[in-house]
Amino acid sequence: MLNAVIDISHHNGKIDFAKAKGDGIVGVLQKATQGQSGLDPTYATNRKKARDAGLLWGAYHFATGSDGVKQAEHFLDIVGDDREALLVLDFEPNLTGPSMTLEEARAFVTHVKEQTGRAPGFYSGHYIKQLLGTASDPVLAECWFWLAQYGPTPVVPKNWPNWTMWQYTDGAAGPEPHDVAGVGRCDRDQFNGDEAGLRRLWSGL
DSSP states (O other), X not given: OEEEEEEEOGGGOSOOHHHHHHTTXXXXXXXXXXXXXXXXXXXXXXXXXXXXXXXXXXEEEEOOSSOHHHHHHHHHHHHOSOTTSEEEXXXXXXXXXXXXXXXXXXXXXXXXXXXXXXXXXXXXXXXXXXXXXXXXXXXXXXXOEEEEOOSSSOOOOTTSXXXXXXXXXXXXXXXXXXXXXTTEEOEEEEESSOHHHHHHHXXXX
């Protein structure tokens, strides 16, 4: 396993990406959008800074309970024609309004795949376990799975054979290490493989 990915948003404040790279970080995923119109104001600036530092860059969309296709369109509009960005749907409970349903998630995933030729990653934890249980969902199963779980052992829903990435800490809960140079305490993610495999995931191979 490779502990070399962080995920961020405007809540992380100013980041020194060169220091993060020096501390072993290889890839960064940032919140780009939320719902049908929300966007993270630091997305474009951090994308440039991260790439200037030689880091892999990805974008995630925070899902809300509304039309999945419209959310996907908004996400792709903000990401733009960025073929090198790794795209992810963040499927978790929305504490400020309705949460995305499985049907809306399928619509989002299907639209992103139609537009880009590749299903996005699927980030979730207890929410997808609660909704799916032991059932399978062939549309969502096309996504690589990014598990959110702050315990010592990753537990994967039966819909996926294994986890591809594992967010093991939010910078407070979960196993160490919790911080990264140039960032401080943050969401850290294990990759289920080596650096060559991580780069293959990013490139879509």
